[in-house]
Amino acid sequence: MQTRFPAKIAFTLNMMLFLFVCQTYAKDVGELRGQPVQINEANYLIYLSPGRSSLKVNGGRDPLTIPKLAVKLIDTATRRSTDFLGANVQLMRRSISHSRLTLPASSCDAVFNSDVVKNGSISSPSYPAPYPPRSHCRYDFQGRGRERVQVVFSDFNLYHPTDDSKECESVDTLIAFVHIDGRMEKIDAFCGSAMPKPVMSNGPRLMLEFRGIYSSRYSRGFKATYSFTENFGVTTGRQLSEYPCAFVYNSSESRNGTFSSPNYPGFYPRDTECHYFFYGNQNEKVHLHFSYFDVEGVSPCEAISASDYVEFSNYITRDRKYSRHCGQMKEFDIESDRKFFRVTFRSNDRLDGTGFKATYRFMDEVDTYTTKPDQNNNASYISGNNTSLLLSILAILLLRTIRTIKE
Numbered sequence: 001m002q003t004r005f006p007a008k009i010a011f012t013l014n015m016m017l018f019l020f021v022c023q024t025y026a027k028d029v030g031e032l033r034g035q036p037v038q039i040n041e042a043n044y045l046i047y048l049s050p051g052r053s054s055l056k057v058n059g060g061r062d063p064l065t066i067p068k069l070a071v072k073l074i075d076t077a078t079r080r081s082t083d084f085l086g087a088n089v090q091l092m093r094r095s096i097s098h099s100r101l102t103l104p105a106s107s108c109d110a111v112f113n114s115d116v117v118k119n120g121s122i123s124s125p126s127y128p129a130p131y132p133p134r135s136h137c138r139y140d141f142q143g144r145g146r147e148r149v150q151v152v153f154s155d156f157n158l159y160h161p162t163d164d165s166k167e168c169e170s171v172d173t174l175i176a177f178v179h180i181d182g183r184m185e186k187i188d189a190f191c192g193s194a195m196p197k198p199v200m201s202n203g204p205r206l207m208l209e210f211r212g213i214y215s216s217r218y219s220r221g222f223k224a225t226y227s228f229t230e231n232f233g234v235t236t237g238r239q240l241s242e243y244p245c246a247f248v249y250n251s252s253e254s255r256n257g258t259f260s261s262p263n264y265p266g267f268y269p270r271d272t273e274c275h276y277f278f279y280g281n282q283n284e285k286v287h288l289h290f291s292y293f294d295v296e297g298v299s300p301c302e303a304i305s306a307s308d309y310v311e312f313s314n315y316i317t318r319d320r321k322y323s324r325h326c327g328q329m330k331e332f333d334i335e336s337d338r339k340f341f342r343v344t345f346r347s348n349d350r351l352d353g354t355g356f357k358a359t360y361r362f363m364d365e366v367d368t369y370t371t372k373p374d375q376n377n378n379a380s381y382i383s384g385n386n387t388s389l390l391l392s393i394l395a396i397l398l399l400r401t402i403r404t405i406k407e
Contacts, residue, residue, distance in 0.1 A: 108125045108135065108136075108137035108210075109137060109138045109139075109140075110122070110137070110138075110139050110140070111140045111142065112139070112140065112141045112142065112226065113142045114142065114143040114144055114147055114204070114228035115144070118227060118228050119225065119226060119227040119228070120225070120226060121223065121224065121225050121226070122139050122151075122208070122223070122224055122225075122226060123221060123222060123223040123224070124137070124210055124212065124220075124221025124222050124223075125137065125212070125221070126221070127155075127220060127221045127222070127223055128155075128220045128221070128223075129220065130215055130216060130217050130218070130219050130220060130221070131212045131215050131219070131220075131221045132212070132215060133212065133213070133214055133215040134212070134213065135210060135211075135212030135215070136209075136210070136211055136212070137209070137210040137212075138207060138208070138209050138210075139207065139208040139209075139210070140205075140207050141201070141205065141206040141207065141208075141226060141228070142204070142205060143201075143203075143204030143205065143228040144204050145204065145230075146204075146230045146244055147204045147228045147229065147230055148200055148201050148202075148203070148204070148228070148229055148230070148232060148233075148262075148269060149200065149201040149204070149205070149206035149226060149227075149228060149229075150198055150199070150200045150201075150226065150227050150229055150233055150263065151176075151198065151199040151200075151206070151208065151224050151225070151226045152198045152224060152225050152226075153195055153196045153198075153222060153223070153224040154223050154224060154225065155195075155220070155221075155222060155223040156174075156190065156193065156194070156195050156196055156222045156223075157193045157218075157219055157220050157221065157222070158171075158172040158173070158174070158190075158191055158192060158193070158212070158219055158221065158222065159171070159172045159212075159214050159215055159216040159218075159219040160172065160191055160192040160193070161214075167191075168189040168190065168191035168192075170213070171191050171213065171214070172191060172211065172212050172213055172214055172215065172219070173189050173190065173191045173210075173211050174189070174190045174191070174196075174208060174209070174210050174211075174222060175188070175189045175190075175208070175209045175211070176188045176189070176190075176199050176206065176207075176208055177206070177207045177208075177209065178201050178202050178203070178205065178206055178207075178269075178270065179201075179202075179203055179205045180202065180270065180271075180349055181349075184207065187199075187267065187270070187352060188267065188352075196266075197265055197266035197267070197354075198233065198263055198265070198266035199263075199266055199267070200232070200233055200262065200263035200266060200267070200268070200269045201269060202269040202270040202271050202272060202349070204228075210222075232245050232262035232263065232269070232272070232274060233262050233263040233264065233266075234247055234259070234260065234262060234274070236249075236257055236258055236259050236260075237249050237257075237259060237276065238250070238253070240277075243275060244273070245262065245272065245273060245274035245275070246274065246275040246276075246277065247259065247274070247275070247276050247277070248277045248279065249276065249277070249278045249279070249286075249360060250279045251279060251280040251281050251284055251286075251339075251362040252281065255361065255362045256359065256360060256361040256362070257359070257360060258357065258358065258359050258360070259276055259343075259358055259360065260355065260356060260357045260358065261274070261295075261345050261354075261355025261356045261357075262274055262345070262355065263355070264354065264355045264356070264357055265354060265355075265357075266354070267352040267353065267354060267355075268308075268345070268347055268352065268353065268354070268355040269347065270347055270348065270349045270350070270352065271347060271348060271349040272345075272346075272347045273344065273345070273346045273347075274344070274345045275342060275343070275344050275345075276342070276343040276344075276345075277340075277341075277342055278336070278340065278341040278342070278343075278360060278362075279339065279340060280336075280338075280339035280340070280341075280362045281339065281362070282339065283339075283364060283365050284339050284362050284363065284364060284365065285335060285336045285337065285338060285339065285341075285362070285363055285364075285365050286335070286336045286339075286341045286360055286361070286362050286363070287333065287334075287335045287336075287360070287361050287363055288333065288334045288335070288341075288343070288358050288359070288360050289331070289332075289333050289358060289359045289360075290329070290331060290332050290333070290334070290356055290357070290358045291331055291357055291358065291359070292331075292354075292356055292357040293310075293325065293328065293329040293330075293331075293332070293356045294327075294328050294329075294353045294354040294355065294356070295308050295309060295310055295325065295326045295327065295345075295347075295353050295355060295356065296308045296326070296327075296347075296350075296351045296352060296353040297309055297326030297327055298326065298327060299326065299327065300323065300324065301323075301324035301325065301326035301327075302324070306348060306350055307324075307326045307348075308326060308345075308346060308347040308348060308351075308353060309324040309325060309326040309345075309346055310324065310325045310326070310343065310344070310345050310346075310356065311324050311325075311342075311343070311344040311346070312325075312334050312341070312342070312343055313341070313342045313344075314336055314337050314338060314340065314341060314342075315340075315342070316342060321337075322334070
């Protein structure tokens, strides 16, 4: 008696030769989309969707297993579909010299290219529901030219067994990598529930790697927005196109305002040089007040000490009057001699800092700067002539008081 196989089993036995290419995970529809494949000269579409089954592909010496997945095959000619659910499905692939089997390292891996979209959002698997244990996702951002990748977090809550979220070893972690000299180098790691500061790449590439080892029903994961930007996260001033990173502050446009290091208050990108040019009107000078300063380095902030630094000058070239500034410093003030002033920030490819935040104000050359003691720590400016008049009045009152006592 001849054994007759069910149609699905017979269909499976015919799939001995195929080209399988699996590309992009589409979270919004909950499935992993595949490109068309060829099986015994018939064209099919493969869809991988969440399920309790798994798809195991034997590709010679190294069998590949995709956990918790089920597979659907759709004949592009007849639109007939075949589902494999509820059991492990094994597809045997014979050696084919002209084809390769490529699978992503994880079903939640994603690639973001600036040619397709300039900004968007990312999140952990199943967000805002808890992410599954043993989650491993890579978010690869690929820009071009002068573009930098900036990631700003809006929610962050990873499972952490202790209250010390600073120790990110062997716990659920999100790690940031940048490309330096052709290799991926870790620049920061985030864990626990403390909201990370903005992250920025040193070039057009950035990768975030999420390692959700444990998970918890109380750990909802993370959500962030990303953007491919050319302004280095500096949102004030007018950017100059002839420099990779340069901004102009003109007295005719605004007599006062703020400026900061790239990506402030997050770590500034490595191997970056930014210029801030201040142009006053005739008989004006500019006064700068640094309310925060954390630039990696040691005095005198020269190349021999591999220091990042901030440099000040009354000229386009270096000005020996002002020493370079680096390290962690308390609030301080800098004032120009004339109407033009340059501030240059320079970082190397080694360590990171938070950078700086400062205010500027254009003043008449005869004006002096004083600090107004209010809750906002704003600065007020009193002209030299008014100060002299006030001192004269005080001197007259003092003399009158002395004469009255003598009499």
